[in-house]
Amino acid sequence: MQRSKNDVWVGLFVLIGLVAVFFLALKSANLLQYSWSKDYTVTAKFDNIGGLKQGAAVKSAGVVVGRVASIQFDDESYQAKVSLALQNKYAFPKDSSLKILTSGLLGEQYVGILAGADEKNLVAGDNIGSTQSAVVLENLISQFLYSKAEDSSTAKSGTK
Amino acid sequence: MIFLHPAELGYVVRKKLADWGYGARLFAQLAMLSVACLKRFSLVRDQIHFLGNYSLAIITVSGLFVGFVLGLQGYYTLQRYGAADALGLLVALSLVRELGPVVAALLFAGRAGASITAEIGLMRAGEQLTALEMMAVDPKLRVLAPRFWGGIIALPLLTAVFSAVGILGGYAVGVLLIGVDAGAFWSQMQSGVDVFKDVGNGMIKSLVFGIAVTFIALLQGYVAKPTPDGVASATTRSVVISSLSVLGLDFILTVMMFSI
Numbered sequence: 001m002q003r004s005k006n007d008v009w010v011g012l013f014v015l016i017g018l019v020a021v022f023f024l025a026l027k028s029a030n031l032l033q034y035s036w037s038k039d040y041t042v043t044a045k046f047d048n049i050g051g052l053k054q055g056a057a058v059k060s061a062g063v064v065v066g067r068v069a070s071i072q073f074d075d076e077s078y079q080a081k082v083s084l085a086l087q088n089k090y091a092f093p094k095d096s097s098l099k100i101l102t103s104g105l106l107g108e109q110y111v112g113i114l115a116g117a118d119e120k121n122l123v124a125g126d127n128i129g130s131t132q133s134a135v136v137l138e139n140l141i142s143q144f145l146y147s148k149a150e151d152s153s154t155a156k157s158g159t160k
Numbered sequence: 161m162i163f164l165h166p167a168e169l170g171y172v173v174r175k176k177l178a179d180w181g182y183g184a185r186l187f188a189q190l191a192m193l194s195v196a197c198l199k200r201f202s203l204v205r206d207q208i209h210f211l212g213n214y215s216l217a218i219i220t221v222s223g224l225f226v227g228f229v230l231g232l233q234g235y236y237t238l239q240r241y242g243a244a245d246a247l248g249l250l251v252a253l254s255l256v257r258e259l260g261p262v263v264a265a266l267l268f269a270g271r272a273g274a275s276i277t278a279e280i281g282l283m284r285a286g287e288q289l290t291a292l293e294m295m296a297v298d299p300k301l302r303v304l305a306p307r308f309w310g311g312i313i314a315l316p317l318l319t320a321v322f323s324a325v326g327i328l329g330g331y332a333v334g335v336l337l338i339g340v341d342a343g344a345f346w347s348q349m350q351s352g353v354d355v356f357k358d359v360g361n362g363m364i365k366s367l368v369f370g371i372a373v374t375f376i377a378l379l380q381g382y383v384a385k386p387t388p389d390g391v392a393s394a395t396t397r398s399v400v401i402s403s404l405s406v407l408g409l410d411f412i413l414t415v416m417m418f419s420i
Binding site: 004006007009010012013014016017018019020021023024025027028029030 | 202205206208209212213216248252256314316317318320321323324325327346349350351353354355358359363
């Protein structure tokens with residue numbers, strides 16, 4: 001194929017386009033943090049997962065160690081069954097505990113994993129027993145109101 | 161009430177169906193000619209040069225200004241809720257998912273689609289297409305297919321440039337002018353934008369738009385009446401139909417990609 005002066009300009013155009021694609025993928029999106037590494041899946045049951053979503057982060061000491069793979073409802077125990085895909089390079093003791101936390105006041109919810117003291121580590125398919133549900137704001141407020149009401153009624157009966 | 165006459169209605173329906181059928185057949189022929197066309201890449205390259213390089217200026221400038229405006233308007237709304245840090249996320253998501261593919265495709269329809277239609281319509285009017293056929297050169301392979309592939313290759317690249325420049329424009333207004341924290345701008349963007357779900361789907365959208373816009377421009381030029389009047393109305397119709405179909409397709413694609 002013979003060369004032409006258009007070659008340079010078309011090459012530059014394609015180059016600019018590819019640079020833009022890479023910019024979008026690397027700088028504005030999360031390709032670098034995307035975990036290409038293999039992972040193992042463990043499950044856990046929560047009484048209430050609040051606003052946890054599929055794909056939410058699993059963090060230990062604030063570092064992302066995995067993602068929420070799937071969320072299902074278990075109609076035998078009436079609990080939420082959450083599978084977590086943890087990265088292979090991180091191992092956790094079998095008696096580690098899970099907690100659903102919120103980043104910031106209005107931020108996204110994520111799963112916090114607190115390492116236990118067992119000598120054996122979690123393997124794929126394990127079930128984590130000790131879990132703590134998400135804090136639901138309505139429950140918190142109603143608890144607060146009930147305790148307030150109790151306080152004031154005991155205070156009133158005390159003055160009689 | 162001439163349209164209510166059964167024969168008239170029947171004729172209109174039959175004619176519309178024939179037009180649609182002709183379009184579908186041309187599309188199938190172009191798809192089948194792809195391999196033969198891509199083998200002679202120098203023709204496609206010249207079309208990428210004509211459709212892509214010459215559209216780069218308008219795409220870059222529009223992207224920059226869309227980014228500026230998104231930065232200003234986004235900041236105005238977000239700072240009411242004390243969420244100005246999320247400005248980067250807002251700018252990037254709106255550009256990558258919607259504005260980039262759609263606005264780039266609309267500009268492409270006006271800038272490149274119109275020129276394709278006018279060029280092929282004039283070739284038809286000047287009987288150049290007939291002359292090619294007389295020389296046993298298939299005008300679909302020699303004229304239509306390279307433009308088709310040039311458009312399909314150029315538009316996704318232009319869209320990526322549009323979105324990238326738009327994000328830089330949002331950065332310029334948000335961080336440099338207004339003073340949003342640069343670290344928060346980028347980190348919120350990176351945590352919220354997914355490579356495959358957002359950037360990838362945006363690219364798929366622009367690919368579909370590239371096929372639609374280029375094909376409509378080719379079809380309108382190819383079936384244009386061989387008169388000055390006919391070429392003029394074909395050019396107008398090309399821009400109108402391709403802009404409307406970009407907006408319609410965008411709705412359908414958005415429902416399919418992001419509604420779940």
